[in-house]
Amino acid sequence: MTLHETAMSAPTAFRVSEKRFRRGGEADATPGSAIDFSHVEASSPQYKELVEPVVLESEPPTWLRHARVYSIRGVHGFRFICHALSSTEQLHWARAALQTWPESPGVTNLSPNGNLQSAADTAVSVWEEHKRGSGAQKTRLSKLAWATLGYHYQWSERRYDHSKRSEFPSDLAQLASDLATVAGYSLQAEAAIVNYYHPGSTMGGHRDDAEPFQKAPIVSVSLGLSAIFLLGGTTRDETPIALMLRSGDVIVQGGESRGYYHGVPRIFADSLPAELQAAAKSEEDREIIEWLYTHRINVNVRQVNELTDRCLPASVERRCIGQEEPCHTSNVLRGSTAPTSVLKRYREVATDGTGSTCDD
């Protein structure tokens, strides 16, 4: 073997860490070597000193009053919102991920040719089919790996296509915007990938670079089983930091960290928080919890475009002119300095069905 071949075949630092944290890997029995924001004090000493609480610059939305936001020293723009979602909120979003988003206009790995679903596909919902059970046959839910919302990510081309887009759920856009704001960013949600995992699943190291606009952060919500999240750098040669991700935690990859390698090498069986199990109030809640008992859901929200005046629906511009006040919307959409009230105003107008795509 030549020197060149040896260098080519040497596993990258990211790969080495993935193997360490995989099921049966060297760190499997000692996941305590990952930063655990729920128990910062109990994290290994070398990680404890990496973690820094973030002082919030403005009053968070009421529902996020109790959120604890952390940064990691030396990792630019990365924020971890520990226990961001209460058990009731976790149940709410898990229900959306199981009952609503896999149906039209959502697209899933089960949709024919990855196209927008037709009415015929939705005769029996994925969740309804799961509840009815289907004997020996595998249900669609057991094969569900991902769903896309808003701009539907085109997996083979690794890009978005203006013609493959549906309206982004306004409640999820608001959630992601609130979470981004608490982390010090602004985000106009246009696309989401919802990942469905079981304890054997992993997500390999990757960078999310398909979005032409890379200045808005990625907001990533974890529900269900706990996982190890690896956060590397701009190349696979940087040794990643390992983080423990629990149900209700949120990662915000902003600043430089927006472009960093990351992946999920491990999902922990039997790790559903007891408080979440206890939060079930109805039979329907119990069914959701039962599914979460053996699965993890990740909701990954992105802004795709740099939204400029040119891209705004006509009604936005009309409203700004009508109010006879400086029209801030272009600044809002270009940068991260916008007051939230202006962002909200934009959202109210932009979700009226007029769309805000740049179709060139």
Ligand SMILES: O=C(O)CCC(=O)C(=O)O
């Ligand atoms: O499951 C996760 O926590 C990460 C998912 C992710 O990185 C992605 O969908 O791009």
Ligand SMILES: [Fe+2]
């Ligand atoms: Fe990702």
